[in-house]
Every structure is written in structure tokens, then in C-alpha cells.
Amino acid sequence: MESLSSTAYVILGLVREQPRSGYEIKATVDGTTRFFWAASYGQIYPELKRLAEQGLVVGSDAPTGGRRRTVYEITADGEEELKAWLRRPPETYEMREEGLLKLFFAAALEPGEAVEILRAMRAHRLATNAQLRAMKPIAEEKDASYPLLVLEGGLEFTEWFADWCERVEQRILAARGGSGGRGAKA
Amino acid sequence: MESLSSTAYVILGLVREQPRSGYEIKATVDGTTRFFWAASYGQIYPELKRLAEQGLVVGSDAPTGGRRRTVYEITADGEEELKAWLRRPPETYEMREEGLLKLFFAAALEPGEAVEILRAMRAHRLATNAQLRAMKPIAEEKDASYPLLVLEGGLEFTEWFADWCERVEQRILAARGGSGGRGAKA
DNA sequence: GGCCGAATATATCAGGCCGATATATTCGGG
DNA sequence: CCCGAATATATCGGCCTGATATATTCGGCC
Structure with a gap:
């Protein structure tokens, strides 16, 4: 019994709320967890098949007209797996900031x-902050309190980061001696 | 002329300061940039070969006794590549937070x-903060002002994050109704 | 009625990257 | 003299991204 990747748990978490297709899972991730946990089609579709093989989700055909479509929902085993994962301490903390x-x-x-x-x-941080701000009414409407908590954390984080950038910029400018060539166009 | 990965630029940046072996590069990354840009042996060694092929670094044999050892230094072309990259706007902003x-x-x-x-x-954040705090005297000693700026940013970030966790915890506990089963051991 | 572009839906693949492991040598301490 | 830690390089399975390919359907417009 191989243990699952964190992305498998994103899928379990999302199909627990409501049955979804791979496409819908990707769209939901892009609209919510993307800022702290992204997922691509290249992971989602193979992972759904693996989860179905292990009996943690079940897929059913739900075509729209002639277009093939498979919608997945969580099983009792899947729900247990998800809860067991939620109860284990988090292990992955990564950041890649080219700036x-x-x-x-x-x-x-x-x-x-x-x-x-x-x-x-x-x-960049101010732009992300604006995106998150635009998502807030949607999260509030759904009355999803934990996602809302996380979203508010994202707002606070982007604000802190933008502010830090500004303070460091001021320090560098001050250290240069107060005057001299302005260097840039703003 | 394929463009280089950001990890290639970490290597260029480090060998620009002083000639280093792959092993030393890995050790330096682990002691400095790891918190916002990690690198593994599996990237470093092949990347050093590629950079040498492109003439951006030059390797020279510098064995310790009978143990093979290759030390790399930057070339004029490598320095130009590095500066050109530094002048381009950053593109990668990623976070993976399982918590x-x-x-x-x-x-x-x-x-x-x-x-x-x-x-x-x-x-976790408090532990990272302690690690960064231990690194600070070393960075100060080297008089490396930009690395020190980044390190101080890391200190502030981990403090902000730890504080946010505490505030959210209090909110959840308060929402539960002030009393009731404490649940956990601390 | 017919066209077009956007959205829905799934699949694939090169390449980046991580974490673990393997191999071999050297150094310091007991 | 032996052992464990550090130095040094290499390899590999597997996760993940971003781009691309292929079809189908829907909405809007003329």
C-alpha cells in the first residue's frame, strides 16, 4: 500500500465536497488552492485513475451530449484516507522566489x-493581493469558513510582503546617500 | 541557444564569488538560499557540466590527495549571462504549504x-526562525549586505507567519464557545 | 442557418527538480 | 589502527509544470 502524494489529497478533498470531473477539479484548484498548492492536468487525470483503482473514488460516465465526461465522487474508504492525512502533521513547506x-x-x-x-x-504581490481580494466575496457567499481563513491569510501575507519590499527599497535608496542619479523610470 | 534554468544562475552567482566544487555549491545553497531556492546534487552536477560546455564556467582539477575534485570558476561570458538574468524581471513565485x-x-x-x-x-516556522537567527552572525561577519537583507526578510516572514497561526488558533478556539474539551496536549 | 471563438473535457510529453541511495576517498579522534 | 564524519561525484524513480494536441459543445453575431 503505497502512500499517496499530497496532490492526491487535494483531489480527495475536492471530490468530497461534491462530485467533480478532472476538468472541474483543475478549475477549482486554479481558483482556490493554487497559491499554496497547484496542480496540473498532467497530475490530475492519472491520479484520478489511480485513486479509482484503489477504491478511494468512483467515477461514473456523465456525458454532455456526445462529449465523454467522467465525474468522480469519494468513497467511504477515500473519506477515511483523507481524514487520516489531515490528522498527520504537515511535511512539505517549500518556497521558490526568484526575486x-x-x-x-x-x-x-x-x-x-x-x-x-x-x-x-x-x-507581483500587489497583483496577487488584488486577485485574492476579488475572490473573497465568492468564498464568503459559499460560507466556507476554513477556505476563507486561508484566503485572509493570503491577503495578509501579500500585504506584509509588499510592505517589506517597499521598506527595503527605502533602505537601499537611503544608503545610497539621499541624492544622486535616480536610476529608474518611476 | 537554450535559455538557462534559475538553478543554473544560482550556480553562476555562487562561483562568481569564489571558485567552488559541486559539493561546496550544495553546502552553500543549504546554508543560504535553501529557504527560497533549493538545489539538489541531481541538478548541480549535470548543470555544472552544461555550463562548462557553454563556456560560462571553467572547471579545473583540484584533487585532495587521491580524491578527484573539480573546482569551477566563472568566465567573462558567465558573468555577462548572470548580470543579464539579474536585470530581467523575476518570473517564478511558488509556494507549497501542506499545512x-x-x-x-x-x-x-x-x-x-x-x-x-x-x-x-x-x-515549524518558529524552528525555521531559530535556524535563520543562528545564521545571522555568519552573514554579518562576511559583510554580505544583500544576503543579510534577504536573511532579515526571512526572519520577519517566519515571525509574521507564526503570529498569524497563533491568531487564527485563538479565533477558532473563541468560535468554539470559550470552553469545552481542550482536545490536545498543549 | 452558419460561423467563430471560448469553454469543456481528456491525454501526452519533455524537462525540471527532489530525495534517496551508491560509491569511494580522506580526515580526525580515540 | 579503526571508525565515523565529511568530502566528492553520480544515478534514479517519481512528482510536477507548462505546453501542446484533439474533440466536442455552447453562445453570440450577422
């Missing part, structure tokens, strides 16, 4: 160029 | 169990 990597090596550039990196990072 | 995923699906559990997830997440 921080560039900042780490910024000594190879002029100070004005380091500031550009921080501005790009800040702009 | 947030579990919290997202916590409706399948009792509230007391959701609290356990938050405690595990908080403990």
Missing part, C-alpha cells in the same frame, strides 16, 4: 538595479 | 483538530 534569489546576488549590479528587483516583487 | 492545504480542508475534522494543524505550522 529573492536575484536580490541575494544583487551585489553584482548597481544599487539602482537592486531597487528594480524589489519593485517587480512588490508589484 | 495551508490541510487547513483548507479542515471542515472534515473537529475544530480541535484544526487547531493541531495550526500548532504544527507555527512550530
Whole structure:
């Protein structure tokens, strides 16, 4: 009995709420967990088959007209698997931030160029914050309290990060001596 | 001319500072960038060969006794590649947080169990914070100002995250009605 | 009625990357 | 002299991304 990947549990968690097709699972992930756990078609479809083989989900044909469509729902075994996973302590904590990597090596550039990196990072976080903000009414409407909690955490995180970028930018500019070539276009 | 992976630039950035072997690169990554950009032997060794083929680094034999050892240093072309990359806006922003995923699906559990997830997440962040704190004197000693800036960002982030976990835990406990079975051992 | 583009639905694949493992040598300590 | 830790390189299964391919259906427009 091989243990499942975390992505398998995303699928179990989503089909537990309601029966869904692979396509719907992907769309839901993109609209919710994507910011802290993404999933691609290349994982979802094979994983659904594996979960079906193990009896943790069951698929049934639900075609729309002549287009083939398989909708999956969770089984009692699947529900038990999901709960057992939820009760085990989390193991994966990963981050890949190319901006921080560039900042780490910024000594190879002029100070004005380091500031550009921080501005790009800040702009990215503000954009993510706006996306999350737009999702909030939808989560509130569904009355999904844990997803809402997580979403609010995302809002706070992006705000903290954008603010940090701004403070570091100010520190670098101040260290340069207060005046001198502005360097960039903003 | 295929464009390089971000991991290739980590290598370029590190061998720019000083010539290093694959083993030393891995050790340095584990001691510095690991928190926002990790790299494994399975990437480092093949990547060093590719970079050498493209003339961005040069390797030279530097055996210790009878043990084979290749030390790489950056070339002028490699330095140009690195700077060009540093000047391009960052593209990769990824996070994989199994704890947030579990919290997202916590409706399948009792509230007391959701609290356990938050405690595990908080403990992890506090542990990371302690690790970063231990690294700080080393970074200060080296007078590496950008790496130090990034390290301080990591300290602030882990503190923010741990604090968020605690606040969410309090909210959940309060929503449960102030009293009732405590559930867990701490 | 017919066309087009967007959405629905599934599948595949190259390549990045992780974690574990294997192999061999050298160094420090007891 | 032996052993365990550190140095050094290499390999591999498996997860995951992003792009691409293939069909079908739906909505809007003229």
C-alpha cells in the first residue's frame, strides 16, 4: 500500500465536497488552492485513475451530449484516507522566489538595479493581493469558513510582503546617500 | 541557444564569488538560499557540466590527495549571462504549504483538530526562525549586505507567519464557545 | 442557418527538480 | 589502527509544470 502524494489529497478533498470531473477539479484548484498548492492536468487525470483503482473514488460516465465526461465522487474508504492525512502533521513547506534569489546576488549590479528587483516583487504581490481580494466575496457567499481563513491569510501575507519590499527599497535608496542619479523610470 | 534554468544562475552567482566544487555549491545553497531556492546534487552536477560546455564556467582539477575534485570558476561570458538574468524581471513565485492545504480542508475534522494543524505550522516556522537567527552572525561577519537583507526578510516572514497561526488558533478556539474539551496536549 | 471563438473535457510529453541511495576517498579522534 | 564524519561525484524513480494536441459543445453575431 503505497502512500499517496499530497496532490492526491487535494483531489480527495475536492471530490468530497461534491462530485467533480478532472476538468472541474483543475478549475477549482486554479481558483482556490493554487497559491499554496497547484496542480496540473498532467497530475490530475492519472491520479484520478489511480485513486479509482484503489477504491478511494468512483467515477461514473456523465456525458454532455456526445462529449465523454467522467465525474468522480469519494468513497467511504477515500473519506477515511483523507481524514487520516489531515490528522498527520504537515511535511512539505517549500518556497521558490526568484526575486529573492536575484536580490541575494544583487551585489553584482548597481544599487539602482537592486531597487528594480524589489519593485517587480512588490508589484507581483500587489497583483496577487488584488486577485485574492476579488475572490473573497465568492468564498464568503459559499460560507466556507476554513477556505476563507486561508484566503485572509493570503491577503495578509501579500500585504506584509509588499510592505517589506517597499521598506527595503527605502533602505537601499537611503544608503545610497539621499541624492544622486535616480536610476529608474518611476 | 537554450535559455538557462534559475538553478543554473544560482550556480553562476555562487562561483562568481569564489571558485567552488559541486559539493561546496550544495553546502552553500543549504546554508543560504535553501529557504527560497533549493538545489539538489541531481541538478548541480549535470548543470555544472552544461555550463562548462557553454563556456560560462571553467572547471579545473583540484584533487585532495587521491580524491578527484573539480573546482569551477566563472568566465567573462558567465558573468555577462548572470548580470543579464539579474536585470530581467523575476518570473517564478511558488509556494507549497501542506499545512495551508490541510487547513483548507479542515471542515472534515473537529475544530480541535484544526487547531493541531495550526500548532504544527507555527512550530515549524518558529524552528525555521531559530535556524535563520543562528545564521545571522555568519552573514554579518562576511559583510554580505544583500544576503543579510534577504536573511532579515526571512526572519520577519517566519515571525509574521507564526503570529498569524497563533491568531487564527485563538479565533477558532473563541468560535468554539470559550470552553469545552481542550482536545490536545498543549 | 452558419460561423467563430471560448469553454469543456481528456491525454501526452519533455524537462525540471527532489530525495534517496551508491560509491569511494580522506580526515580526525580515540 | 579503526571508525565515523565529511568530502566528492553520480544515478534514479517519481512528482510536477507548462505546453501542446484533439474533440466536442455552447453562445453570440450577422
